[in-house]
Amino acid sequence: MSAVREIEYRDALREAMSEEMRRDKRVFLLGEEVAEYNGAYKISRGMLEEFGARRVIDTPISESGFAGLAIGAAMMGLKPVVEFMSWSFSLVAADPILNNAPKMLYMSGGQFGCPVVFRGNDGAGGQLGSTHSWCVEGLFSNVPGIKIAIPSNPYDAKGLLKTAIRGSDPVFFLESERMLGNKGEVPEEEYLIPFGQAKVIRSGTDCTLASWGRPVHFCMEAAEEMQKLGISCEVIDLRTVRPLDIGTVVRSVKKTGACVVVDQSWSFGSPGSELASQVHRHCFDDLDNYVHRVHSADVPTPYATNLEQEYLPNARKIAEAVRSATYNL
């Protein structure tokens, strides 16, 4: 019998890092406040004590510097895990993470890989304003050479992070401050989750809802609402957007004939627009309507609660999109 317990998303992340650090001395963690402060969001609590200051490293507020340092260390054969307090702060490190990490292997003709994991909070955290609410998947999924995971629950967070750390390529791991306290079932036993494998988390017959990260929960809410109206939604959690498990989505849409993509990043040139485009291509004859999309509003993130609520995707907007996509207006 496998022992299952409920742990928080943040604990799942810590377990993944700690287990991999116990397994492999090349793995180390660095970032702002990760060591002595136990992490700004307490994800790395206790890790300094267990692994010592050589492997759990507090950095100054120098994202460009420590991201680049991690990449250099990875070229040397180490396996760094870099914590960005928020992915919003990774923008000052854009050059190393976008120009070095994803291109190293290619530019060196296969000589130098870059097995580094960058992880941190992504997306709106609740009235953090324009500078602190980035959904960087909108920007970064455009770049070839990086894998991107956006887990929606503790189980996926742990399994995907272990895979990320054990892998040989650069990974951007996008968490959410709003989910760190969420609890979920996580087995005691070790497990890994491969990238590029979506999960059907609710089956249905009338409309496919495809999403990743925090909005997956809004999709589930909307699906519940739709059920009351007799519209049956199938909800797919993509879990990684690079690679994107298009097969699972296509199989579902061939069954339902309708699709709503929910993506918290901005709509223009986003993972959501890419997914919609691929669904259009593969399900051209199966769709009864065009693929609907729910994104954040195409404006900078506002601070005021009412504006921010209206700005973000939510269950109400998803439900509206489902009704429109299924001609149930």
Added chain:
Amino acid sequence: MTSLSHPTAGGTSAPASPHSVVHTKVYGDSEHLQVPAAAAHVSSEQMLDWFKQMLLIREFELRCMQAYQEKKIGGFCHVYIGQEAVAVGCTAAVQHKDPIVTAYRDHGHALARGMDPKHCMAEMFGRIGGCAKGKGGSMHMFDRDNNLYGGHGIVGAQTPLGAGLAFGCKYMDEVIDGKPNSRVSLCFLGDGALNQGAFHEAMNLAGLFDIPVIYVVENNGYSMGTAIARGTTMAHSLITKAAGYGIDGYVVDGMDVVGVYADMKHIADKCRATSRPAFVDMRTYRYKGHSMSDPRKYRTKEEEEVFEMHDPIGRLEARLKTAGLLTDDSLKAMQKAVRDTVRDAITWSDESPIPPMAELYHDVFVEPWGPYTGSSQPAMNGGTANQPSMRTIDTKEELS
């Protein structure tokens, strides 16, 4: 005078000797200014005014903390308690036309610069009466009328902007108006921002291009839970960083508003006259946590108490009383006035409406197009005066 042990002490690259936040020469290579108040012509009215301003900022911040607990303020909120003398003294030392830019711990600068406390509070309440109509929040205070160019949330982001503001002033005066530069810009940053690349690029540019910007490092000893010496090299002598860029560096006691004023007046006058940048290691201390959720386990109660003993408000109060400028009664009256002002600001903010939904698509572009409805004050940004730079796109019509 007592020597206070600032968190700059310790760390790998700093000598294990405490430094002082008072005007004593501790490190040979530091230029510690000690411009006497008399030489800076400080009047009793000025001192009383600064006292009132500091009382106001402190009361405002205490009430912010309360409002945050009551969930009237959301997001991240960083209070300025302990550092009041810095914003007040620095602002007093420059002219109102001189631009100011700072980081996210910005309420003190906004108030010292003359922002109405109502507009500052309403911004944090996310109301239409806020200085940015509730769109910016606590970390992003802007006030064009008072030449406050923000509140910036990304650590170090404001440092190149500070150089740019000063560059802009100088360009306008010299290239457009054909007269000597008349303004200096104040760019505040935390000690943690010293470690951002942007800051070093900005310093190099300022040194290289003779840009009259003053970088005031509000050295409160910590960036979040990181004591300065754990995060930056040469923590005991930050002005050596400035020396590397050919910029004059000064160490100033940020817990004494009269001293801050006198020293900063000297520095600002020099920058204005020579059109050169300056760097100030302003020794101060934040009494509260980094933001609203910080138990401050990284420092001792004793350390906090030592700094609170040298409180900028307490120090000026003692000085004013000794000089016969303040009595217990007049102090009480002042405190009451300040409490009333802040209470009014809160009531006003409570009553200010939430922003209408139309604000979501407003102020994205100066010129309206597509879903964007233009900006509130296009004239401020040359909007209406400009030739329209794109044709009006009516999506519905185009696609039908």
